[in-house]
Amino acid sequence: MxxxxxxxxxxxxxxxxxxxxxxxxxxxxxxxxxxxxxxxxxxxxxKTHIHRLVIISTPNLKTRSIDFETSLNHDSACAPLDLNFTHDLSYFNVEIKGSCNGFIFMHSSSDILLWNSSIGVHKQIPLSPINSNLDDGCFGYLYGFGYDQSTNDYLVVSMSCDPALANISSHLEFFSLRANTWKEIEGIHFPYINASHDPRVGSLFSGSIHWLAFRHDLSINVIVAFDLTERKLLTDDFYCDPKNCDLWVFRGFVSLRGGCYS
Structure with a gap:
């Protein structure tokens, strides 16, 4: 055949x-x-995909899948998942950071992994040369995960900054699953992004990953978007306290929830 x-x-x-x-x-x-x-x-x-919520608990890394379309009284509504790669994970601060096309983006205090629970495939992402040399106590991070349809590639995006420095040194980089390597995007300067003590996870919408951030130079809040195809950073001003506001993708729209004003 x-x-x-x-x-x-x-x-x-x-x-x-x-x-x-x-x-x-x-x-x-x-x-x-x-x-x-x-x-x-x-x-x-x-087209026939059932929407599920995946929950992971620490420190035992117990993982379950909840079916949104089934009554919670039904036995199949909540099913255990086999996290068969716990030896690859640090047991501290394991979090699910996002998902895309069946892949779940997981991050712990020292590990980054992509996991497809349906077919039992996982890949450990190496720390970037930049982030592996950073002091976690000083730096803040913005993470995101998405799919670039133009190149049939999955990208893990990381923005890091150190607000303690006078010029707020920042880095923008992404990991290509196809190339299996990190690449820093040079020539893009964003000394205004503050992620200190607030490692936000990006929301994937319309080919871009979106975060809430703050511009120190203008003292305003912004929505930051990374275009996965163009590999460029975009911003949009709005009035909101990021500490009391969350960004969500809901029914085909980017939504702000909390103390936000349009």
Missing amino acids: PHELIIQILLRLPMKSLIRFKCVCKSWLTLISDPHFANSHFQITS
């Missing part, structure tokens, strides 16, 4: 079957474990 036909058949199988078929042969294991295969499978099955 042609290899391309095998791929098309596998792409249309349920997740439980794919997990079993990883044991058929080495080539199938490699194929099904490929993040880009997982993305193609998600795109095909997304």
